[in-house]
Amino acid sequence: MAEKEVWITGVGLLSSLGEGLDAHWEALGAKRVNADEKRLAPYVIHPIAPVSFDAQIPKKGDQRQMETWQRIGTYAAGLALDSAGVKGNQEILSRMDMIIAAGGGERDLNVDLAIMNADAQGKLPPASGFLLSEPAIVAGIAKATLPNTCVAWDELVADYDRIRDCIESVFPDFSDYNERIRQPGGFRLPLPATERVWKTDSGKAEFLLPHTPAPNGGALLLTTIRSHDQYNTTIYGNDDRYRGVFGRRDVIFMSEEDLVGRNLRHGDRVDVTTALPGYEDLQLKGFTVVSYDIAPGSIAAYFPEANCLVPLAYQDKLSGTPAYKSVPVKIARHSTTEQR
Numbered sequence: 001m002a003e004k005e006v007w008i009t010g011v012g013l014l015s016s017l018g019e020g021l022d023a024h025w026e027a028l029g030a031k032r033v034n035a036d037e038k039r040l041a042p043y044v045i046h047p048i049a050p051v052s053f054d055a056q057i058p059k060k061g062d063q064r065q066m067e068t069w070q071r072i073g074t075y076a077a078g079l080a081l082d083s084a085g086v087k088g089n090q091e092i093l094s095r096m097d098m099i100i101a102a103g104g105g106e107r108d109l110n111v112d113l114a115i116m117n118a119d120a121q122g123k124l125p126p127a128s129g130f131l132l133s134e135p136a137i138v139a140g141i142a143k144a145t146l147p148n149t150c151v152a153w154d155e156l157v158a159d160y161d162r163i164r165d166c167i168e169s170v171f172p173d174f175s176d177y178n179e180r181i182r183q184p185g186g187f188r189l190p191l192p193a194t195e196r197v198w199k200t201d202s203g204k205a206e207f208l209l210p211h212t213p214a215p216n217g218g219a220l221l222l223t224t225i226r227s228h229d230q231y232n233t234t235i236y237g238n239d240d241r242y243r244g245v246f247g248r249r250d251v252i253f254m255s256e257e258d259l260v261g262r263n264l265r266h267g268d269r270v271d272v273t274t275a276l277p278g279y280e281d282l283q284l285k286g287f288t289v290v291s292y293d294i295a296p297g298s299i300a301a302y303f304p305e306a307n308c309l310v311p312l313a314y315q316d317k318l319s320g321t322p323a324y325k326s327v328p329v330k331i332a333r334h335s336t337t338e339q340r
Contacts, residue, residue, distance in 0.1 A: 068136075229241075
């Protein structure tokens with residue numbers, strides 16, 4: 001390998017000891033370490049010093065597109081530019097490149113451009129620059145629960161391509177996953193039902209009737225649902241274009257027939273109580289009823305708001321999943337008098 005002359009013109013340093021050279025020299029001289037023995041016990045971690053990424057990455061959209069290590073690396077690069085005295089000098093910066101060698105290595109500018117130009121953009125700023133991604137949370141739980149695991153959790157978190165490789169090895173529909181996901185617009189997984197293809201012995205669509213006992217004593221059957229601006233438990237906004245509800249989530253969808261039968265009207269506030277023996281203390285208070293085209297005898301509410309009405313022990317017998325789609329409940333006009 002040919003020798004190259006390298007000049008270090010600026011240093012950007014950020015670690016668990018602090019930010020900048022002075023902070024690090026002071027910590028090293030005092031033999032001080034920043035260790036956390038409880039967060040991921042029994043493992044000891046060295047959390048990064050408090051930092052405001054806005055100082056070097058002013059656009060929240062840019063921050064959201066980066067993994068944690070990319071944000072840290074970009075921030076440190078900004079510190080180095082400050083140290084070199086060239087930050088803001090467009091003539092010099094136009095002739096510079098930045099490589100962040102963490103996990104997946106250098107950022108793919110074409111992929112980044114496709115992401116930034118995509119229609120689906122997050123609108124909310126992150127609550128903190130130190131939030132963990134879902135894979136990092138799952139990996140942390142796995143490492144704490146399975147200390148002798150053979151899975152390289154940290155490597156999976158550092159590079160999501162490795163996660164996609166694992167998915168591809170299990171599901172044939174994800175062949176060439178990493179290549180196809182980088183194509184503009186991504187790719188669509190095959191869903192036979194949308195093409196009227198039924199993978200059943202009969203070759204026809206088959207339906208199973210639920211064996212849930214019908215509610216009695218004036219009870220209704222509650223199903224929990226997602227809104228339009230929601231992905232699982234992640235809520236991106238309070239608008240539900242599916243059902244015409246905007247700016248709020250504290251609602252109960254009821255049929256007009258059930259409203260009339262309970263002397264209620266669209267817009268009334270109600271209290272909902274679980275109608276299962278031993279679980280009558282599970283309540284949801286002060287929600288607003290919305291007249292909606294739903295089957296009489298059934299009501300709907302958003303999760304996770306309505307999760308408090310679902311006993312964990314009330315499960316589907318086959319899957320063991322809490323019965324979020326069929327919980328008997330009772331509805332009453334909202335009482336402003338709290339029980340003591």
